[in-house]
Amino acid sequence: MGDDGLQACGVVMEARAPGKVILCGEHAVVHGATAVAAAIGLYTHARIHLLTGEDNLLVLDLPPFQVHLSWPLSQIQSVLDLSSLHKAYPQDVQSISESWSAKLKQLTDEQLPADADKGLQAGVVAYLFLHLYILGLQPTKMTVTSELPIGSGLGSSAAFCVSITGALLAAAQQLDLHRHLGPTEEGDMQRWLDVDDKDLDIINRWAFEGEKIIHGRPSGIDNTVSTFGYIVKFRQGQLSRIQTTMPLNMLLTNTKVGRDTKSLVAGVGARAQRHPKSMAAIFDAVDSISEEVVSILQSNSEESRIEHNIDGHAQSELVHNTVSRSVEEIKLEELVQINQGLLQSMGVSHPCIDAICCRTSKHKLQSKLTGAGGGGCVLTLLPHCLKSKAIEEVKADLAAEGFECFQAHIGGKGVQISKK
């Protein structure tokens, strides 16, 4: 018996799914443009315990929200028509119906405190939907914790959906898992298993259905990066992995201004309806930026990083604005600056985001919002030659303004599973 008095029957599965940064193309990607995103080394963990039949409950613990919810299975059965579930099986990905959406909201509202975070309801509805469709009415306890700031542009909603889906499919014994032989991450004693590619696709498709419940109109880029990991180019539901030898270092700064992706995406959609031609031109410009970023990342780096002087002597780096940069870094910085200008034109920047861009430009560094904007996080490109002392100065400058800065590993693996 656990601390909470529940009878776990010994099966525990855990999935971890990374957050992401969008290097370029957010919002425009919802309207068909190309975007480039990368997984970051900050994870959401979903741990599922199968409970014995004595505890006829679905239990959901969300420590970041200090929320503990539990539904008797009999209550769920009395509210929902579960006949559609008999036809469902995990490979057959389904969308939530209007009637299920209304009933799951009702089940959620009965449990959540009246003053609960407004975005939380959608997250809980997504959990109930994914649980009932993937694992059915099996009694379980799910605990979801996260290293990501929630609602800050680093893809917490996608990591939530991907990790829950991974844990549910693992508990349903629907995943082929591979032991990876590489070293475990420093200090991480847990053994993480990779998921077979065909199963990653199923995780991704269910997680997208969860994102739709939280976001309204997601492009699918966030769940795709969280599922597959690495650096990806994404356009109209299609992804291709970007291999690069270019060092991609960035500083992430959290404005700590709360916002939600759903209303920001809706706001850009409304602007596009009011000004279809002008906004289409902006989305086109973003598409060109993303294509250029892809070609820079994929350029034969060693060769093209060498810039030739007029007298024919090669110099490996250019001195641009006092810090040495490769030609690619200079181009990338310009594209980040242009993309941020276009995001401002879409109406998704914020005075705090603008203040961070302005602060970092005083250090000759370029920044843009990442994710949905309206607050949340800002990324700042760090040229590979920038000394750690200079990085500390930028961080101190931003901290003095009340902003929180951090660095994260870029381009790691996507969702993984651990069994106990």
Ligand SMILES: Nc1ncnc2c1ncn2[C@@H]1O[C@H](COP(=O)(O)OP(=O)(O)OP(=O)(O)O)[C@@H](O)[C@H]1O
């Ligand atoms: N650990 C978590 N526990 C419960 N719900 C979560 C968790 N992480 C994310 N969510 C859900 O996701 C919502 C936040 O998603 P939102 O899309 O607004 O921001 P984000 O995903 O962090 O940023 P972006 O979409 O710009 O990358 C929360 O309101 C909640 O519904």
Ligand SMILES: C[C@@](O)(CCO)CC(=O)[O-]
């Ligand atoms: C704002 C957006 O483009 C990215 C959010 O991380 C929304 C989406 O693509 O789903």
Ligand SMILES: [Mg+2]
């Ligand atoms: Mg999100």
